[in-house]
Amino acid sequence: MSARDTLRRNKTAIQETLCGDYLFILNKVYEGKLIIPREYRNLKNINKQHVEGHVVDLVDKLMDKGEDHCKDFLTLLQTDDDVQQTYPELKSILRDTCFLPTPVQVCSADYNDVSPPESKRRKQELLYEVNSRPTGLCVIINNKDFGTGKERRGTDRDAESLAAVFSWLGFRALMCRDQTKDQMERALECFSSQSDLAQLREFNVEEWSGGAFAALRDPPRHGDAFVCCILSHGGKGVVYGVDLQPLSLKRITGTFKPTARSALAGKPKVFLIQACQGAQTQRGVLLEDLQADDASSPCIPEDADVLVAVATVEDHVSMRNIKEGSWFIQAVCQQLKEGCQRGEDITTILHHVNNEVGQREGGRQPGAVKQMPEVRFTLRKRLVLSPHGD
Template sequence: MSAKGTLRRNKTDIQKHLCGDYRLILNKVIEKNLITEREYNNLKSINKEDVEGHVVELVDKIMNKGEKCCQSFLNLLQTDEDVETTFPELKDIRLNDTCLLPEPTQACSADNDDVESKRQNKEEQYQLNSQPVGLCLIINNENFTDGINRSGTNKDAESLAKVFSWLGFRVLMCTDQTKDQMAQVLKYLASPRDQSQPEEFNFKEWFGTGFIDRHQAPVHGDAFVCCILSHGKQGVVLGVDREPLSIKQITRTFKATDKSPLTGKPKLFLIQACQGQQIQPGVLLQDLEDDDCPSPFIPEVADVLVAIATVEDYAAIRHKTDGSWFIQSVCQQLKEGCQRREDITTILQRVNDEVSQKEASSKPGAKKQMPEVRFTLRKRLVLSP
């Protein structure tokens, strides 16, 4: 069934539940750009309508915008944490009858072309078959030795833990690491024969709804994710001792070797840290061949993706309560895009777009942020819940 058909079939129940907090759902749809600023203002100020009337107008507006908008609205109802908490009854409504990413229709008779197509698709995508899928390490630097703390970083750590646990990863966290401690824990996870005991690194592990002390040795799977939440400067992240660790050194620690358990496997680095002190302004838009020869060898820096909160020289914005623009967008876009079986680069492109549209000042265009993604992935990386 189409998204619009699903929305139409469940329209009465959806409207009944959304009446519980109309302002919240209205703010959510404008955040996701499902309606324009003008439509938002009109819906917010309808006269002679009760709350139910406002909700009816909103849902009708969404349905009139077509299939794509309806699908985005259904995704919002199913994946947004605030919506899930405020409207728990929505779980009882069958909103997932529509296929978030339609499966290709198979011919009645399987021929050689079908077999070859499946083989090529498998070769072009990283295979994630291990249980758990892999390790997700979060380095969460909040309390710095100079007394300057990073308020809001725990919200980012929790959001990352929830989404990567949902995606099948074992999530470990180290807090308040110096530059040397960060380097040591990364080396430990990259070196299969390292004899250090996990207790030395004070790992905490995400378990259900929070982090607990855990001393079970980490074991790699088919993918690795490293999230670093800290202060930073151009090309580096800072330990809590204000000493710099270069992003290049971080990624090179996991370069492919004959003995590495991660050789040939995807390695993602998500970095929430300033890359300078400048505030990035906005600009008003005026108008809207290689040999195909397989080889048994891969470059040692292959299979890496680095996503940084901001381009070099500029600051990254973090709310003291709600967390950072970048990490919160990453987590939300993962929840939405992974259900549609989108690859990671497509999802992070949406993050770039979403963060770029945010405003950090009452004056439009005065304070902006532009994340940066660079990668040497050789295949599509699709993470699934």
């Protein structure tokens, strides 16, 4: 049976499955160069209320392109690890279908006698081990009152949302309120070195428990991952303490640079920065048609295993609703809730965050006020966090 006939025979089941995350499969199809940029933009922006309509148009577009595109699409559905994790139902739908190159014997009757392929073993090795209980620490520095008569209204909502979602992911969520620049530095150094409770009392550390923050009782201990969230005002490459003194992002991440005996050596360290990076307001731009461009050591670098996600690119402001919280942090929390249940890794989830924030409008006219988060990382493996409970 041809690939096109196979796709037509299973079309309804495939479409129902892909509706679970339409933008994900659209991006995967685009990355695989099965559609050109103009088609991608048209499919992404079609005016339909229901996701089903978007998925139907995507599948129809691929079927109209002919046998080769249908074959490539089915191969993508069967072989891409991220696709299989996002849509596990596809395995049973396409169980008797195989359009893979001949050397790959996934359809062989003798498959059960074959040892796991090297690619599968490599994939398992490229995941960070996140098995500790708790998963690790999530430290939140929540700077709200800068003594200027204007509070960062909405920041408490961000802190609570972060604490709730990372507690759900098995972390101990700890918060320090209204820290000066020097206090931020010293607090981060204490958390890095796992200082005892006596040293942390200066910073009035609170812990999320039972849906609210309360006084810290037990000493913090690092697990298999570390998260640091800074909620404050900021400038280019810096965040401000409540004394309006700047602390550089490099200094923040550098505090957790591991040594040979560090509890965080070789473990993922994620930094989420909700702060402006300048005074400029980003504006939107109308895209024209674009042409696609077809054209293990025993030691690791000391700067490895770090991810920094900043609410906005340099020189620009970030948006915060005084009741609902900031665009960036609220998108992070929502996408973590959805993506972690699908088994997505942190960088994939942050791609969704970038897209969600980038779609938002901050003015009455489309494109007048926009925001684009920025993610950079030196992670060596995929970081997948799993829910531990409510």
